[in-house]
Amino acid sequence: MRQIGRWTGLAVIIGLAAGLASAFFLVSLAWVTSLQTNNWWLLLSLPLLGGLVAWLYQRFGTNVAAGNNLIIEQLHNPDSAGIPLRMAPLVLLGTLLTHLGGGSAGREGTAVQMGASLAARIGRWWRLPQAEWRLVVMMGISAGFSSVFGTPIAGTIFAMEVLAFGVLRYEALLPCLVAALVGDGVVRWLNVAHSHYHVASVPDLSMIWAILVxxxxxxxxxxxxxxIWTELVQTWSRRWLPNPILRAVVGGGLIVMISFLLNTRDYNGLSLPLLARAFEPQGVVPWAFALKLLLTGLTLGVGFKGGEVTPLFVIGATLGSTLAQLFGVPADLLAALGFIAVFAGAANTPIACVLMGVELFGSTLLGPLxxxxxxxxSVSGHRGIYAAQRVGWAKRQHLGYQTGKRLDQLDVD
Structure with a gap:
């Protein structure tokens, strides 16, 4: 009982820290997004802001530039460097600058990195042994994820599932749940709003199962x-433009040029208005998902900061809207399913994503989800947005010999 009380107290502290950080981040991000939306000329500043972000990381954050992959790698192979506290302010500032200029990025990566770095610092203050330090960082991941999306159950499982797909770290269940609930509770108590999307009705699964397949x-x-696209942009840009500052400046200029050619800013920033339209009967243009995919991979691949998850929500929902128009089913149904499923395939966290879908859209969607x-x-294969993820249990039997390897070390199918 004493151990349970000790871990519960630590989880509460981590949840409070991560929740306060996420609340500040969400309020700041909303302000920056509004500023960018109402001042079109800020888009022209994206190359300069990209260069500034790259300079900040080159000057102060070379050891934290890997972001989420650094966190996952440290949980697998902890060393003396650990996860520096400077990760939190750097990713916060980098993400806000990215969105100020209209870069197509998300917010999950920022919240997770802030939560993990704050938790790691708290763990060091507690002088915890290495095995327990891992658990503390997982609590930070849970609290950060749940507080930024308002999904504490999904946040709990996400931290347990993201390290190695096919494997869950059950010893983290209770502390991660407490940290996630507290982190989410802090954001709600401060009246920081989350986006909500509604699915009007769910047809009988037996009537639409072929369409869902x-x-x-x-x-x-x-x-x-x-x-694949994000990895290609990252590889090619590093080969052709080895200087990170120049790489971000050129990449930012390319994003500005594409945005002006499209004559819309629907695909800049979080693209939440575009996401909302995907749930409406009139839907979106059929190629919306491809344009969001193009700009997000370009933004993150050249070194801007943020996250992948919200863009993946947008890609999935807009693709679902397009498929709904093709198959003649309700747009909100396939938008909701795409919202969750594309993220699940890219992050290799299907259980957390199904639970997130239930938290966001209700239990009536459980079967289709x-x-x-x-x-x-299964279809997404052995690729993902987190290169440091391990293969705990291969999706394909012939890759069983590669169990334990990082995704970026696999000869992927």
């Missing part, structure tokens, strides 16, 4: 395409 395959292919998410997870 096809949709799940499409969602999985979109997940894989996002991971499980079907499309499991299909997308």
């Amino acid at each position: 096809v949709a799940g395959i499409c969602f999985g292919l979109a997940s894989s395409a996002f991971a 499980m079907l499309t998410t499991c299909i997308a997870y």
Whole structure:
């Protein structure tokens, strides 16, 4: 009982710290987004802001530039360097600057990195042994994820599932749950709003299962395409522009040029208005998902900061809206399923994503969520947005010999 009380107290402290950080971040991000939306000329500043972000990381954060991958790697192979506290202010500032200029990025990566770095510092103050330090960082991940999206159950499982797909770290269940609930509670207590989307009705699964199978395959292919495109941009840009500052400046200029050619800013920033339209009967243009995928991979691949998850929500929901128009089913249904399934395939966290779908859209969607998410997870293959993830249990039997390897070390299918 004493151990349970000790871990519960620590989880509460971590949840409070991560929740306060996420609340400040969400309020700041909303202000920056409003500023960017109402002042079109700020888009022209994106190359300069990209160069500034790259300079900040080159000058102060070379040891934290890997972001979420650093956290996952440290949880697998902890060393004396650990996760520096400077990760939190750097990723916060870098993300706000990215969104101020209209870069297509998200917010999950920022909240997770802030939560993990704050938790790591708290763990060092507690002088915890290495094995327990891992658990503390997982609590920080849970609190950060749940507080930024308002999904404490998904946040709990996400921290347990993201380290190695096919494996869950059950020893973290109770402390991560407490940290996630506290982090989410802090944000709600401060009246920081989360976005909400509604699915009006869910048809009988037996009537639409064939459509859902096809949709799940499409969602999985979109997940894989996002991971491949982002990796290609990162590889090519580093080869052709080895200087990170120049790389961000040139990449920012390319994003500005594409945005002006498209004559819309629907695909800049979080793209929340575009996401909301995907749930409406009139839907979005059929190629919206491809344009969001293009700009997000370019933004993150050249070194801007933020996260992948909200853009993946947008890609999935807009793809679902397009498929709904094609198959003649309700747009909000396939938008919700794509919202979750594309993220599941890209992050290799199907259980956390199904639970997130239930938290966001209600339990009536559980059957369709499980079907499309499991299909997308399987179809997406051994790729993902977190290169440091390990293969705990291979998706394909012939890759069983590669169990334990990082995703970026696999000869992927």
